[in-house]
Amino acid sequence: MRKITNIAELRAALDSYRAAGKTLGLVPTMGYLHEGHISLVRRSVSENDATVVSIFVNPTQFRPEEDLDSYPRDLDRDLGLLSEVGADVVFCPCPDSMYATDYSTYVDEYKLAAGLCGASRPGHFRGVCTVVLKLFNLTGPQRAYFGEKDYQQLQVIRRMVRDLDVPVDIVSCPIVREADGVAMSSRNVYLSPGERVSAQRLSQGLRMAQEAVAQGERSCSALTGMVRHYLEADPGVVIDYVEIKDPNTLDDVVSLDGEVRMLLAARVGKTRLIDNALLIPKEVL
Amino acid sequence: MRKITNIAELRAALDSYRAAGKTLGLVPTMGYLHEGHISLVRRSVSENDATVVSIFVNPTQFRPEEDLDSYPRDLDRDLGLLSEVGADVVFCPCPDSMYATDYSTYVDEYKLAAGLCGASRPGHFRGVCTVVLKLFNLTGPQRAYFGEKDYQQLQVIRRMVRDLDVPVDIVSCPIVREADGVAMSSRNVYLSPGERVSAQRLSQGLRMAQEAVAQGERSCSALTGMVRHYLEADPGVVIDYVEIKDPNTLDDVVSLDGEVRMLLAARVGKTRLIDNALLIPKEVL
Numbered sequence: 001m002r003k004i005t006n007i008a009e010l011r012a013a014l015d016s017y018r019a020a021g022k023t024l025g026l027v028p029t030m031g032y033l034h035e036g037h038i039s040l041v042r043r044s045v046s047e048n049d050a051t052v053v054s055i056f057v058n059p060t061q062f063r064p065e066e067d068l069d070s071y072p073r074d075l076d077r078d079l080g081l082l083s084e085v086g087a088d089v090v091f092c093p094c095p096d097s098m099y100a101t102d103y104s105t106y107v108d109e110y111k112l113a114a115g116l117c118g119a120s121r122p123g124h125f126r127g128v129c130t131v132v133l134k135l136f137n138l139t140g141p142q143r144a145y146f147g148e149k150d151y152q153q154l155q156v157i158r159r160m161v162r163d164l165d166v167p168v169d170i171v172s173c174p175i176v177r178e179a180d181g182v183a184m185s186s187r188n189v190y191l192s193p194g195e196r197v198s199a200q201r202l203s204q205g206l207r208m209a210q211e212a213v214a215q216g217e218r219s220c221s222a223l224t225g226m227v228r229h230y231l232e233a234d235p236g237v238v239i240d241y242v243e244i245k246d247p248n249t250l251d252d253v254v255s256l257d258g259e260v261r262m263l264l265a266a267r268v269g270k271t272r273l274i275d276n277a278l279l280i281p282k283e284v285l
Numbered sequence: 286m287r288k289i290t291n292i293a294e295l296r297a298a299l300d301s302y303r304a305a306g307k308t309l310g311l312v313p314t315m316g317y318l319h320e321g322h323i324s325l326v327r328r329s330v331s332e333n334d335a336t337v338v339s340i341f342v343n344p345t346q347f348r349p350e351e352d353l354d355s356y357p358r359d360l361d362r363d364l365g366l367l368s369e370v371g372a373d374v375v376f377c378p379c380p381d382s383m384y385a386t387d388y389s390t391y392v393d394e395y396k397l398a399a400g401l402c403g404a405s406r407p408g409h410f411r412g413v414c415t416v417v418l419k420l421f422n423l424t425g426p427q428r429a430y431f432g433e434k435d436y437q438q439l440q441v442i443r444r445m446v447r448d449l450d451v452p453v454d455i456v457s458c459p460i461v462r463e464a465d466g467v468a469m470s471s472r473n474v475y476l477s478p479g480e481r482v483s484a485q486r487l488s489q490g491l492r493m494a495q496e497a498v499a500q501g502e503r504s505c506s507a508l509t510g511m512v513r514h515y516l517e518a519d520p521g522v523v524i525d526y527v528e529i530k531d532p533n534t535l536d537d538v539v540s541l542d543g544e545v546r547m548l549l550a551a552r553v554g555k556t557r558l559i560d561n562a563l564l565i566p567k568e569v570l
Contacts, residue, residue: 007450011452100447100448102396102534104394104395104396104397105393105394105395105414105445105448105449106392106393106395107390107391108390108393109389110389110390111387111389112389129390133449134448134450137449137450140452159389159390160390162385163385163388163389163390163419164390164392164415164419165292165419165422165423166422167296167422167425249387
């Protein structure tokens with residue numbers, strides 16, 4: 001496994017894979033890797049001749065008041081994990097090499113990125129789209145891997161790739177959860193033991209909605225109302241949103257005529273957590 | 286020479302060039318080709334194993350009040366010219382295949398695109414950046430060719446390519462002029478014989494500025510003032526801007542300490558014309 005920080009060196013290394021006719025998978029990450037990331041890397045290793053993992057805490061997707069400086073980092077541990085699982089190249093650029101002092105170009109997706117986290121974090125998806133497109137251009141992969149935990153991000157990137165005709169297949173992998181049901185996230189490290197118990201309400205709320213759907217509930221407002229009520233019952237949970245959306249367009253949905261996504265965001269202490277799940281009425285199964 | 290309208294067919298054709306190890310040059314155009322375009326195609330043919338020319342009147346770079354519908358088109362003539370000069374593939378997509386009805390992703394460059402034509406045509410460079418990036422992603426060229434007549438466009442694209450790490454070399458070619466000095470443009474066809482005489486003032490104004498620099502003039506305000514005065518002397522010319530800028534950053538310049546660009550835009554009748562020229566103080570030569 002090669003660790004590369006320099007862009008010219010990265011291009012040269014990947015050009016040599018391409019010249020040898022090898023397929024390339026990319027797993028973009030912000031590091032502090034957990035089993036969710038590792039599942040993406042394993043999938044890429046199984047589907048491509050070579051796998052590049054990028055580790056870059058991208059400043060442009062954080063708002064000034066957010067946790068850019070405190071975002072957890074542990075590069076040595078990350079490199080050990082990636083080496084074990086068979087990554088070929090780890091790209092860890094410094095922010096200066098990604099953004100010149102007179103940097104001035106951004107990519108925006110204006111429909112899927114508008115609501116949900118896009119509403120509470122203006123500019124976040126501009127940062128995400130821009131850095132992901134840069135990473136695609138830097139690495140030129142056949143396939144790129146994203147987790148469903150960041151479901152809106154996944155769909156925004158799919159739309160960007162479609163709209164800009166980027167020649168890459170976007171592959172998504174299911175959410176990986178801790179034993180207590182909490183979706184794996186690098187930010188879980190921020191949670192105190194008490195907050196950790198509150199955090200469980202997000203996945204519990206989603207399971208509750210899935211059970212209600214299995215019992216016949218088809219009204220989106222009834223489902224979101226029920227989950228809101230359950231989350232609000234814990235004073236340690238401050239809801240940002242509880243919504244049900246079309247899984248592809250992220251358009252609003254009124255009743256369950258087909259598969260939909262329930263998406264949640266809440267603050268637990270100072271930590272912003274997100275989670276989501278598919279809701280499938282049994283007549284669709 | 287192959288004419289291709291379908292995106293999947295284009296990708297397949299270009300993949301076969303790439304698989305054969307051939308280098309690819311791209312010349313993006315809006316068609317109605319003149320000797321300026323042809324100079325780009327000749328240069329690409331001489332520098333690459335294969336040359337793709339795109340012909341696409343891109344709707345997203347026109348403002349609602351602009352000349353999208355009346356923009357001149359003559360595909361048969363264009364194909365004849367391109368075949369003569371040795372293009373390999375001509376890509377002429379329909380607008381529907383470039384922009385889905387729910388299209389929602391745009392690329393913006395915010396510094397170089399802000400002034401000059403960007404000030405009079407808000408959204409124009411968003412359309413240009415977006416379609417050019419799409420064409421890069423659709424064709425994957427080693428080199429792409431742009432004319433210096435659209436000098437701001439050239440520099441905005443260079444900046445976009447740098448910022449987004451697009452793996453393409455941008456090659457620029459000098460302005461090609463008619464015998465009367467008017468910079469070649471598809472829009473020249475709009476000019477009446479009388480307007481054509483007025484249009485000559487743009488290139489004459491630029492030459493006048495170059496001569497003044499040769500005589501020792503170093504003040505940008507004196508130079509732009511002189512050219513404004515000359516353009517305004519013809520009531521058929523309505524100035525949009527007369528400016529002198531740093532040739533790379535398009536920042537304002539006060540006096541000629543090095544090479545600068547003088548850029549003009551003016552309306553002659555209903556036709557908006559642009560032109561530009563390098564001003565080089567002799568101590569730099």
